[in-house]
Amino acid sequence: MLDAHAGYKALKQFKDMPRPDSPLRIGMSGTLRGAEYTIIGTIGLRERYGGETWTWVDHQLYSPTHGYAWITLEMGHFIWTRRLRDLVWMSSATVERAEYRPTIWVGHDRYRYFETSNSEVTFAEGEFTWAPSVGERSTTVSVLSDTAMVSFTQTKTEREVERSIYLRREEVEQAFGVTDLPAAQGSHPLTPLIQGKNFDFLRITPLALAVVCVVLGVLLGGLPGSRSLPAKSVLASDLPVEIPFEITDVGRLSRITIEGDVRNSWAWVEIEVTDPDDMPVFAAGRGLEYYFGNDGGESWIENNRTGTVSFRPEKAGTHTLSLEISETGIWGPTQGDKAPVSNLSVSVYSGESNGAWLYRLGFVFAVIAAVPWFISYFQHQRRWAKSDWTDEE
Structure with missing residues (x-):
């Protein structure tokens, strides 16, 4: 029993009544959202659909300065609700007629349709802004934004528009001095996104750095080097040969390019480079092939007549390039006496830049940037997983 003329002070309690399971009781008072509230009513609600049953508890709150509000306890999650004065409405009939997920603007926030529920009152105790009765049924259309939910509830006689947000457990504990709160089960659509104070920084800055790395990689990779050896023609019949070339720019890349006149044939070219002290720098092989x-x-072509090798010289001076063809072959019909390859063209460029390391660094930055984006995506999917809207193909 409550005294409506004395701030809903509790006069008498009937503790033996079977009540919904909730740690909050009528008569409890506490400060929430900057105002002093008192719990003046408790309603138990139930929804049945598709063989499943959901139950939750609504607590009516009253503040002499801020009016009425609700705290809902559903599967261990606390939701804070207040009446919305905006002149907006969305009915279940509107949802049923919609070909695309309905959206609505409330103030400056955009809300998207979430679900339609039909519930009934299973318990009512205390004072309320209307006169509920056990068995009373209502239909609620809910729309969801990134931070709040707006509900359009209709009974036989009334309409209500309410806005709900998530209430942290710590707020409930501090306001009402309760510590035996039930454990939260699963995720609620209003559960705040897990985002640290640097979330936006980690999402945007690494992505910008990845773009910068790619751009620099393209620019550096396009910087031409100087010719250490102009294109030199070598007869395959003269191989093996040794060709000297000068290196003046130490520490930057040098590139050897070999092109052969293969035609429906292939050749494997052995490459070896020695430094000014006649010490081996590297040895490698490249395949040249051309088929049609x-x-x-329909005509087709497979072309790989050119082979390249890049290396980083450690000494300046005259280097020596050794070339030798170790294997050759012919594809398709015989070409008579024509050799698989008869001529090679060799050139060397030095002082080149390579943007490959910048591409790799950009990939690392992209992965760092992708982590918060993936977190946002999976949290978004989890929030909307319980929506009853289905896009028809």
């Missing part, structure tokens, strides 16, 4: 033909009236 017709298949079903």
Whole structure:
């Protein structure tokens, strides 16, 4: 029993009544959202659909300065609700007629349709802004934004528009002095996104750095070097040969390019470079090949006539390039006496830049930036997982 003329002071309690399971009781007072509130009513609600049953508890609150509010306890989650005065409305009929997920603007916030629920009152005790009765049914259409939910509830006689946000457990504990709060089960659609104070920084800054790395990589990779060896023609019949070339820019890349006149044939070229002290710098091999033909009236080409090798010289001076063809082959019909390769063209560039390391660094930055984006995506999917809207294909 409450005294409506004395701030809903509790006059008498009937403790033996079967009540919904909640740590909050009528008569409790506390400060929430900057105002002093007293719990003046408790309603138990139930929804049945598709063989499943959901239950939750609504607590009516009253503040002499801020009026009425609600605290809802659902699966261990606390939700704070107040009446919304905006002249907006969305009915279940509107949702049923919609071909696309309905949206609505409330103030400056955009809300998207979330679900329609039909509930009934299973318990009512205390004072309320209307006169509820056990068995009373209502239909609620809910729309969801990034931070809040707006509900359009209709009974046989009334309409209510309310806005709800998530209430942290610490707020409830501090306001009402309760410590036996039930454990939260699963995730609620209003559960705040897990975002640290540097979340936006980690999402945007590494992505910008990744773009910068790619741009610099393209620019550096396009910087031409100087010719250490102009294109030199070498007959395959003269191989093996040794070709000297000068290196003046130590510490930057040098590139050897070899091109062969293969035609429906292939050749494997052995490459070796020695430094001015006649010490081996590296040895490698590159395959040159070129094939063409017709298949079903359509022509095709497989072309890889050019092979390149990049290396970083450690000494300036005259280096020596050794070339030798170790293997060759012919594809398709015989070419008579024509050799698989008869001529090679060799050139060397030095002082080149390579943007590959910048691409790798950019990839690392992109991965760092992707982590918060993926976190946001999965949290968004989890929030909307319980929506009853289905996009029809």
